[in-house]
Amino acid sequence: xxxxxxxxxxxxxxxxxxxxxxxxxxxxxxxxxxxxxxxxxxxxxxxxxxxxxxxxxxxxxxxxxxxxxxxxxxxxxxxxxxxxxxxxxxxxxxxxxxxxxxxxxxxxxxxxxxxxxxxxxxxxxxxxxxxxxxxxxxxxxxxxxxxxxxxxxxxxxxxxxxxxxxxxxxxxxxxxxxxxxxxxxxxxxxxxxxxxxxxxxxxxxxxxxxxxxxxxxxxxxxxxxxxxxxxxxxxxxxxx
Numbered sequence: 485x486x487x488x489x490x491x492x493x494x495x496x497x498x499x500x501x502x503x504x505x506x507x508x509x510x511x512x513x514x515x516x517x518x519x520x521x522x523x524x525x526x527x528x529x530x531x532x533x534x535x536x537x538x539x540x541x542x543x544x545x546x547x548x549x550x551x552x553x554x555x556x557x558x559x560x561x562x563x564x565x566x567x568x569x570x571x572x573x574x575x576x577x578x579x580x581x582x583x584x585x586x587x588x589x590x591x592x593x594x595x596x597x598x599x600x601x602x603x604x605x606x607x608x609x610x611x612x613x614x615x616x617x618x619x620x621x622x623x624x625x626x627x628x629x630x631x632x633x634x635x636x637x638x639x640x641x642x643x644x645x646x647x648x649x650x651x652x653x654x655x656x657x658x659x660x661x662x663x664x665x666x667x668x669x670x671x672x673x674x675x676x677x678x679x680x681x682x683x684x685x686x687x688x689x690x691x692x693x694x695x696x697x698x699x700x701x702x703x704x705x706x707x708x709x710x711x712x713x714x715x716x717x718x719x720x721x722x723x724x
Contacts, residue, residue: 561650564641572637576661578630583668585623592616593678600685610691613682620675627668634661
């Protein structure tokens with residue numbers, strides 16, 4: 485690169501070509517450029533001379549090298565504040581709870597599907613289907629709340645951007661929250677389709693779902709879901 489800028493290929497310049505100009509050298513080059521421009525402005529006929537000097541300075545190897553090195557240096561935008569990180573962490577927890585509800589809903593729907601397929605424990609099949617549908621609704625509400633909180637945090641971070649500077653840099657953990665939200669949304673869509681298909685199958689089998697629907701306003705707590713999952717895991721482990 486330095487040879488292309490017209491510098492002599494001495495042993496010292498070869499070393500500099502390998503290591504690149506130091507920050508001190510770049511600073512000195514830029515200082516010389518500023519001094520030259522200031523001197524040009526003070527002379528008679530400064531307007532024309534200043535243009536010539538500016539053109540010469542801009543085309544000088546030192547300034548070109550400084551400009552290249554400046555472009556290569558990493559530039560960091562605004563970082564998320566502790567308050568914004570706390571808001572995103574809370575959003576992530578809500579989204580995770582939504583995913584847990586949807587996972588439990590999936591288990592209930594799978595049980596109902598198997599019971600309907602084998603025509604066994606039909607009342608339990610209806611109860612499992614109703615419970616699964618209720619948890620899908622709860623999971624949707626939690627997911628929507630978490631996604632809204634995450635968007636607010638992201639928008640607040642973007643609002644700190646300098647129009648002339650680099651864009652804001654979100655913490656890497658924020659990408660995990662976004663990934664979990666996408667997984668939860670995909671699971672919700674899949675569950676809604678399965679629930680609709682099972683309700684149709686139950687209707688054809690003569691099973692009344694209205695009799696086993698959960699009371700209006702009743703919800704399934706996230707803690708209860710976690711306890712049920714732990715109980716199933718312990719039961720599984722006890723067999724080995």
